[in-house]
Amino acid sequence: xxNTAAFTGINGLRxxxxxxxxxxxxxxxxxxxxxxxxxxxxxxQTMVGVRVDRSSEAGARIASVTGGLPxxxxxxxxxxxxxxxxxxxxxxxxxAPEDAHDSLGxxxxxxxxxxxxxxxxxxxxxxxxRTTFELSGPRARAVLEKGCALDLHPxxxxxxxxxxxxxxxxxxxxxxxxxxxxxxxxRASFADYLGRWLLDAMREFASPEVP
Amino acid sequence: xxxxxxxxxxxxxxxxxxxGGQAHVPYPENPNDLTDREWAxxxxxxxxxxxxxxxxxxxxTGCRQWxxxxxxxxxxxxxxxxxxxxxxxxxxxxxxx
Numbered sequence: 111x112x113n114t115a116a117f118t119g120i121n122g123l124r125x126x127x128x129x130x131x132x133x134x135x136x137x138x139x140x141x142x143x144x145x146x147x148x149x150x151x152x153x154x155q156t157m158v159g160v161r162v163d164r165s166s167e168a169g170a171r172i173a174s175v176t177g178g179l180p181x182x183x184x185x186x187x188x189x190x191x192x193x194x195x196x197x198x199x200x201x202x203x204x205x206a207p208e209d210a211h212d213s214l215g216x217x218x219x220x221x222x223x224x225x226x227x228x229x230x231x232x233x234x235x236x237x238x239x240r241t242t243f244e245l246s247g248p249r250a251r252a253v254l255e256k257g258c259a260l261d262l263h264p265x266x267x268x269x270x271x272x273x274x275x276x277x278x279x280x281x282x283x284x285x286x287x288x289x290x291x292x293x294x295x296x297r298a299s300f301a302d303y304l305g306r307w308l309l310d311a312m313r314e315f316a317s318p319e320v321p
Numbered sequence: 322x323x324x325x326x327x328x329x330x331x332x333x334x335x336x337x338x339x340x341g342g343q344a345h346v347p348y349p350e351n352p353n354d355l356t357d358r359e360w361a362x363x364x365x366x367x368x369x370x371x372x373x374x375x376x377x378x379x380x381x382t383g384c385r386q387w388x389x390x391x392x393x394x395x396x397x398x399x400x401x402x403x404x405x406x407x408x409x410x411x412x413x414x415x416x417x418x
Contacts (some may be wrong), residue, residue: 183330183384198384199329259334273330274383276337281382 124214129153130241130301134309141309143316147247149308151301152293155242156211158204158219160194161232168229175218175225176204184271186285192218195272195283195295203236203283205295211237240283241301245308246291253311254284254292264289278307326402329384341377343367344389370394377405 131138131151142148162169164179173179178187180196187194187202192210195203210216222233245253251262257278261267272285280303283295296304323335349355349363368374374394379387391401 198386201385275333276382279336 127154130298131243131305134302134305137309138305141312141316143247143249143312145247146315147245147249147253147312149243149245149305149312151305152242152244154208155237156204156206156208156216156218157236157240157295158206158222159197159232159234159236159239160202160204160222160226161200162202162226162229163200163231166229168226168231171225171227172222172231172233175221176202184273186270186272193272193285195285197274197283200231203295205242211235238298240295240297243294243296243301243304243308244287244291245294246288248290249312249315250290250292253308253315256311257307258284260284278304278311280304323397323399325378325390325399327380327383327386328388328402328404329386330380333380333383337380337382338378339381341379341387344375344377373400 129151130153132153135151138149138151142150160172160176160179162172162179164173164181169179173187176187176192176194177189178194179202180187180194183196185196187196188204192204192206195205197203204218204222206216206218208214210218212219219233219235226233251264254262254277258275260273260275267273267286269286269288272283274281274283276282277284277294277296280296280300282300282304285293285295287293294304294308324332325335325338326332327338346363346367349359352360355363371394373391375389375391377387378390379385387405389403389405389407390399391403392399
């Protein structure tokens with residue numbers, strides 16, 4: 111029998127998983143400017159794509175599992191642990207910590223599936239679809255403004271807002287989590303490009319400002 | 322760069338959208354009754370308007386929803402944005418000749 115005891119992750123696979131930007135972890139570390147702008151990857155979040163009419167009965171059942179479904183573009187529903195991003199009028203992305211995944215002892219996907227039941231809609235495990243970048247610091251907005259056409263000024267974009275848009279010419283979900291912190295959800299295949307793009311955009315803030 | 326007002330997401334850059342051709346081209350009620358010429362005209366023949374043109378767009382990087390738009394093909398002026406399936410919006414100004 112194979113030596114299964116060698117695997118020691120939560121479900122035996124955690125140790126051998128590689129996140130889409132894991133090869134850039136060191137570059138993120140050296141590229142971050144403490145107190146100005148920092149970048150890191152928060153890998154392996156549990157993500158579930160939900161398609162349901164939020165005004166239907168199934169929508170209400172799903173809302174009770176996630177702690178609410180957002181109503182319009184930009185809104186984020188959910189609880190402290192689970193965020194529900196608005197992707198479309200009947201399409202939502204549920205983002206939760208890694209251990210909420212059913213294979214790691216959680217019950218998020220299973221309970222969403224049973225909440226949907228036979229009703230019209232969809233619950234799909236998308237945990238491997240996107241990775242999470244966290245960009246924070248006083249100059250985080252300046253970094254994003256180099257490649258995002260949205261108005262990111264705090265008078266328009268409030269913390270707790272998530273928008274589907276383009277950053278550095280690729281599609282990402284942009285979630286403003288705090289006054290000076292953003293989470294970016296690029297698809298896994300774009301993670302390398304976006305990571306390097308952000309590092310390049312951050313580079314000028316490592317040097318003293320030219321008066 | 323056009324600034325297009327998505328009915329769901331508000332004003333966004335043109336690069337977030339994709340074009341879907343002429344709007345209000347109804348699928349033939351009974352395609353089997355059509356001659357080859359009529360079928361080809363349904364499939365391939367479109368207006369080539371100089372002036373106000375009703376067209377379909379999809380907000381592919383945002384909400385992924387289709388909508389109709391009335392746009393002037395000369396000035397690129399966007400005159401109206403309205404729901405799919407809705408009646409053609411009234412032309413805001415006469416077609417240029």
